[in-house]
Amino acid sequence: MTVIVRDLRPEVRADAEGFSLVRRLAIPFMLSTPESVLHNLTHSHPDSRFTQLVAEEDGEIIGTAQVSIAHDSPEPGLGSANVYVRPDRTRRGAGTLLARTAEERLTALGARKIYTWVLDEPANRAFAERHGYRASRSAYFLRLDLANGTLPPLSDPPPGVELRTAADFAGDPRPMFELDAEVTSDEPSDIDTEFTDYEAWLAESWRHPLLDLDLTMVAVVDGRPAAFTAAYTDGAGRYGTAMTGTARAYRGRGLAKLAKNASLHRARDAGYTEAFTGNDTGNAPMIAINKWFGYEVCATEVRHVRELG
8 A cells, every 4th residue: 555645636526525534534623624625725825835735545535734835924934734644544654745745845935944733642742743843832622512502691782882793794894804914913823924915815714615704793893893703614513713803902891702602602593513613722811711601622732843954
């Protein structure tokens, strides 16, 4: 049995299906569908040089890698390569081949550092260390049982605040772009991010097939989006929070909690049974909010970095 690594073929439906299956098996806390796989490949910003690799054994996709340059970071030369292998297909060399191919691609693009997320399990961390990566920051995956859990009761917005859905901004999403850009720039991360390209944001984020505009809730103050929670759904009972945050001028008023609670209630009413989210382990305020909702930590991942050259 021989393992090979190649680029995902967007014109072959089985490639996207195989890629998505590996992601769901290896990291079930993140939503993935064949449509989202193809969207990420075909709508990522050209400057990111985004690539999806697959490891194939006897015609079966057993591993994947997402490779890109952090084009929206003010610091040049930062790359990322996230490698996942099916849990029942490990120890075949797929992970090593994927990591080596990703590193070669990024080196050719001028990357000086490569970042990768690794599940906080002994075998995964040992793999990263063997390949020259050192541990950096960590993050939690959290899960909420929507089918059997109890959500906090809904509350009315405070005076001057209105709850809307993202669908209400479909005619002009620019206010949502501006809020997303501000919130994302303040997210704890090894790589600073600056959203400046509205058209790219529309293509990559606003039109993402997992984004549910009817479940994405927005707290509006004086006609301006002040806080939001972005909801992803996969059509198979799973709901994920892609981002929750508040504009700087409105923080400390509970608006993000208000929006997320409304979104979770809508998701449960729509038949979604599981909710997932993720938090940097140092983001104590958001972790506290999620535990208030009933989320429980289900896994931890650790970001690793390797400096090239």
